[in-house]
Amino acid sequence: GFERLAARRTTVLVDLGLPAPVTAGQAGFSGFSSFEMSTGRERLVVNCGAYVARPGPWMQAVTQAAAHSGVTVEDQGPQRVEAGSGERRRKAGPPVTIDRRDDEGAQWLEFTHHGFRDHGLIHARRFYLGPDGDDLRGEDRFIALPGRGEVPVRFALRFHLHPAVKASPIQGGAAVLVRPVHGPGWYVRADGASIAIEESVHMGHEGRVRPAQQVVVSGVAEGPETRVRWAFQQVQPRGEGDVRPQGGFDARPARIDDPRRTAPAVAEAPPVPQGAERDGIADPPATA
Numbered sequence: 242g243f244e245r246l247a248a249r250r251t252t253v254l255v256d257l258g259l260p261a262p263v264t265a266g267q268a269g270f271s272g273f274s275s276f277e278m279s280t281g282r283e284r285l286v287v288n289c290g291a292y293v294a295r296p297g298p299w300m301q302a303v304t305q306a307a308a309h310s311g312v313t314v315e316d317q318g319p320q321r322v323e324a325g326s327g328e329r330r331r332k333a334g335p336p337v338t339i340d341r342r343d344d345e346g347a348q349w350l351e352f353t354h355h356g357f358r359d360h361g362l363i364h365a366r367r368f369y370l371g372p373d374g375d376d377l378r379g380e381d382r383f384i385a386l387p388g389r390g391e392v393p394v395r396f397a398l399r400f401h402l403h404p405a406v407k408a409s410p411i412q413g414g415a416a417v418l419v420r421p422v423h424g425p426g427w428y429v430r431a432d433g434a435s436i437a438i439e440e441s442v443h444m445g446h447e448g449r450v451r452p453a454q455q456v457v458v459s460g461v462a463e464g465p466e467t468r469v470r471w472a473f474q475q476v477q478p479r480g481e482g483d484v485r486p487q488g489g490f491d492a493r494p495a496r497i498d499d500p501r502r503t504a505p506a507v508a509e510a511p512p513v514p515q516g517a518e519r520d521g522i523a524d525p526p527a528t529a
Contacts, residue, residue: 377474408454
C-alpha cells in the first residue's frame with residue numbers, strides 16, 4: 242500500500258505496495274519506493290502518469306521504474322517481472338521492513354528492502370518531514386551484501402516534476418530551484434552524488450503527453466556502503482525570518498528571497514527520538 246506523511250499544506254505519498262498482475266494488453270507499474278509530493282493544490286513531485294490509449298511504446302515506457310520518482314540501479318527498479326500462468330504475470334516486490342515514527346509534528350519513515358539483490362545491494366530509504374511542512378529530507382543507502390565484490394554500479398534517484406513546475410539550476414549547478422505556479426519555490430540539494438535537470442514527460446488527464454522536467458541525483462555505489470542525502474526545502478518568503486531552530490539539515494538562512502543566494506546545505510535529518518510513537522510498522526515478509 243501507501244504511506245502518507247502530512248504536515249500543514251504538504252503531503253508526501255510513498256508507494257510501498259505490490260503492483261497489479263500484468264495481463265495481456267495491460268502493463269503493471271514499477272513504482273515501488275517512489276513518492277509524490279504536493280503542497281496545497283500544487284503538485285510538485287509526481288510520477289509520469291498512466292497511458293490510457295491502446296498498448297504501445299508509451300504504455301511500456303510509463304510502467305518502467307525510471308518513469309517514477311524513485312530509485313534505479315543500473316537502469317533497473319527494485320521489482321522484476323516473474324513468469325506466470327497463461328497471459329497473467331506478476332511483478333514481484335521485494336521483502337520490505339517498514340518503520341514509521343511521529344514526534345511533535347515531525348514524521349519519519351524508513352524502509353529497507355532486497356530489491357537490488359541481483360546487484361549485490363540492500364537499499365534503505367528514509368524520509369523526514371518537518372512539522373511546518375516546508376522541510377522534506379531524504380537519505381538513500383546502498384549496502385553491499387556479503388561477497389558482492391568491488392564492481393561499482395550506477396544508481397539514480399529521480400524526482401519527476403509536474404508540468405506546471407519549472408526547475409532551474411542555481412549555485413553553478415550545485416543545486417536546483419523548483420517553482421510551482423503559485424506559492425514559494427523549493428530548493429533541491431543533494432550530498433554524495435551529482436544533481437542535474439533532465440527532460441521528462443507527464444501523462445495526466447486522458448493520457449495526454451505533456452513535456453516536463455525531472456531532477457536526477459546520480460552516482461556510483463561502491464564499497465561497503467554508499468550514502469546519498471537530499472532535501473526539498475521551501476524558499477522563505479520575502480521579509481520573513483527563519484523562526485525554526487537550527488540543526489538537522491542546516492535550516493535555511495533567514496530571508497531567502499534571491500535564488501542567487503546560497504541554498505541550505507544538506508546534512509543529516511534529526512534522529513528519531515527515543516520513545517516516539519510508532520505507527521504502521523510492518524514485519525518483513527518471509528523469504529522463500
